[in-house]
Amino acid sequence: MGKNILKRIDLIFKEEDDFKKVLEKALQSTNTELINEMIASGLKGRGGAGFPTGLKWKLTSEAQSETKFVICNADEGEPGTFKDREILTRVPYKVLTGMALCGRIIGAKEGFIYLRHEYKYLVKELNKEIDRFHAVLDELGLDFRVKIFLGYGAYICGEESALFESMEGKRGEPRNKPPYPSDFGYLGKPTVINNVETLAHTFTIFQHGSSKFNELGVKDSYGSKLFSVSGDTPTPGIYELELGMTVEDFANDFGDGDTKAVQVGGASGFCVPRKKFRETHIGYQGKLVGISLPTGGSMMLFNSSRSMFNLLTNYLEFFTEESCGQCTPCRVGTQQLLEGSRAVKRGEKPAAYLDKLLALTETMKATAKCGLGQSVANSFQSIVENFREEMIY
Amino acid sequence: MDEIKTTVQNLVKKHGKSRENLLPVLQGVAEKERYVSEYAMTLIAEEMEISAADVFGTATFYSFMDTTQRGKFIIRICRTISCYMKGKNQILLALEEALKIKLGDTTPDKKFTLLETNCIGWCHKAPAMLINDEVYTELTVEKVHSIIAEYKQLS
Numbered sequence: 001m002g003k004n005i006l007k008r009i010d011l012i013f014k015e016e017d018d019f020k021k022v023l024e025k026a027l028q029s030t031n032t033e034l035i036n037e038m039i040a041s042g043l044k045g046r047g048g049a050g051f052p053t054g055l056k057w058k059l060t061s062e063a064q065s066e067t068k069f070v071i072c073n074a075d076e077g078e079p080g081t082f083k084d085r086e087i088l089t090r091v092p093y094k095v096l097t098g099m100a101l102c103g104r105i106i107g108a109k110e111g112f113i114y115l116r117h118e119y120k121y122l123v124k125e126l127n128k129e130i131d132r133f134h135a136v137l138d139e140l141g142l143d144f145r146v147k148i149f150l151g152y153g154a155y156i157c158g159e160e161s162a163l164f165e166s167m168e169g170k171r172g173e174p175r176n177k178p179p180y181p182s183d184f185g186y187l188g189k190p191t192v193i194n195n196v197e198t199l200a201h202t203f204t205i206f207q208h209g210s211s212k213f214n215e216l217g218v219k220d221s222y223g224s225k226l227f228s229v230s231g232d233t234p235t236p237g238i239y240e241l242e243l244g245m246t247v248e249d250f251a252n253d254f255g256d257g258d259t260k261a262v263q264v265g266g267a268s269g270f271c272v273p274r275k276k277f278r279e280t281h282i283g284y285q286g287k288l289v290g291i292s293l294p295t296g297g298s299m300m301l302f303n304s305s306r307s308m309f310n311l312l313t314n315y316l317e318f319f320t321e322e323s324c325g326q327c328t329p330c331r332v333g334t335q336q337l338l339e340g341s342r343a344v345k346r347g348e349k350p351a352a353y354l355d356k357l358l359a360l361t362e363t364m365k366a367t368a369k370c371g372l373g374q375s376v377a378n379s380f381q382s383i384v385e386n387f388r389e390e391m392i393y
Numbered sequence: 394m395d396e397i398k399t400t401v402q403n404l405v406k407k408h409g410k411s412r413e414n415l416l417p418v419l420q421g422v423a424e425k426e427r428y429v430s431e432y433a434m435t436l437i438a439e440e441m442e443i444s445a446a447d448v449f450g451t452a453t454f455y456s457f458m459d460t461t462q463r464g465k466f467i468i469r470i471c472r473t474i475s476c477y478m479k480g481k482n483q484i485l486l487a488l489e490e491a492l493k494i495k496l497g498d499t500t501p502d503k504k505f506t507l508l509e510t511n512c513i514g515w516c517h518k519a520p521a522m523l524i525n526d527e528v529y530t531e532l533t534v535e536k537v538h539s540i541i542a543e544y545k546q547l548s
Contacts, residue, residue: 079474119514121528170412172455
């Protein structure tokens with residue numbers, strides 16, 4: 001599939017059915033050793049934000065509390081992302097193993113998989129897998145239980161503090177930070193919350209050690225990552241690739257020969273125009289030269305037949321619908337961006353109005369309460385800046 | 394005692410009274426009744442000893458939590474970017490034609506409700522839709538007609 005310009009990695013979906021052995025091996029190490037291994041791997045959160053996983057576990061392990069929780073964030077709602085569903089379908093035991101070991105390290109006995117309602121069809125098989133897993137934990141004398149918590153259709157609940165609120169029976173409205181989940185998470189208890197893919201990677205690290213993991217990728221962006229590829233491509237699907245690649249290599253590999261732009265990171269991500277393909281890397285900020293974009297893995301290709309105005313308004317419609325509405329910059333800002341773009345297109349507002357909207361996006365970035373509200377403007381800014389004429393004519 | 398009341402009482406007994414069980418209780422009612430009425434919300438509030446406003450606030454936040462009566466089969470077609478690019482509008486037209494209703498409506502026999510939803514995570518197999526919890530992908534107009542014909546056979 002694809003033109004194989006980029007090396008295909010096969011770690012995450014590789015069948016390693018003997019998770020018991022991985023558990024046994026890890027249980028021979030002390031918690032400090034395991035945390036250090038996780039830190040040494042350089043693994044960063046694969047949901048998109050990129051917080052170092054080892055550090056997250058360390059901070060939560062140091063928090064003083066009788067009760068702690070491990071939560072797997074399976075509220076995969078970013079448009080263009082579908083990898084977590086595949087992980088939970090094909091290798092759920094890797095995720096469960098990561099959760100159980102995290103539980104031992106931080107001192108948690110309970111774990112939850114917050115599963116988006118759109119994936120409800122997975123529940124039956126997943127519960128069977130959880131039962132099988134619990135039996136092995138009992139054999140090993142590990143006191144840890146996992147339950148599925150079903151979401152009910154809200155993009156914002158992928159934001160960790162909104163997810164806690166949702167699990168607590170409330171509206172999924174993000175909290176102020178700090179306090180961070182390592183101190184004050186679900187039910188106010190210290191909580192580790194990791195993306196599905198992050199947990200699957202921890203399995204590899206527990207199994208083979210950190211060096212097997214960070215021989216891939218580049219400094220500050222170690223390891224491989226699953227990419228959900230869709231849009232104008234002859235080979236849509238899920239691919240595991242090394243971090244650090246350029247968008248140019250990606251577009252040459254997966255494009256249809258006519259790629260005009262690549263949207264990295266979904267609706268809340270950035271639109272990269274062809275002229276910036278070469279200088280743009282996929283990875284976390286750090287050693288990479290030029291622009292570097294972190295992503296939850298959504299890679300959407302657009303060819304020259306696409307109207308960037310139509311794509312942008314589709315994103316903005318999505319956000320006006322999914323903004324939780326508690327803070328004004330996001331609630332009103334998303335509506336203004338949508339209405340304003342349409343007014344410019346219809347000729348009711350002058351082209352210079354786009355600059356006013358760009359100024360509004362700066363306000364949204366500075367004042368919105370949560371990571372979503374702050375990133376709504378990314379697609380607007382990158383599309384308006386790079387495809388201004390398509391917004392007007 | 395009316396049926397909804399029994400349902401609510403059983404669900405609260407099963408999950409527990411504390412607030413963090415509200416979503417599972419609401420989901421239980423939604424599954425049984427296919428929506429959560431305001432009456433059911435007040436019953437839940439009473440049973441869980443929380444304010445009805447809190448129950449209403451939570452119930453109306455989530456897009457899959459239907460608070461108006463729906464059909465037996467709720468069709469949710471994805472309207473987000475990849476499905477939009479791959480022609481979800483054609484699929485929507487085909488659904489409207491097959492069901493003889495408009496987007497947002499329920500058939501008179503209360504069998505089908507037609508809705509749009511945001512990204513359901515099948516972008517590589519767009520366009521996609523859900524019928525209740527079942528996923529249908531790589532839809533074409535022909536496929537839509539045959540899927541709906543099958544559902545029409547079901548009682």
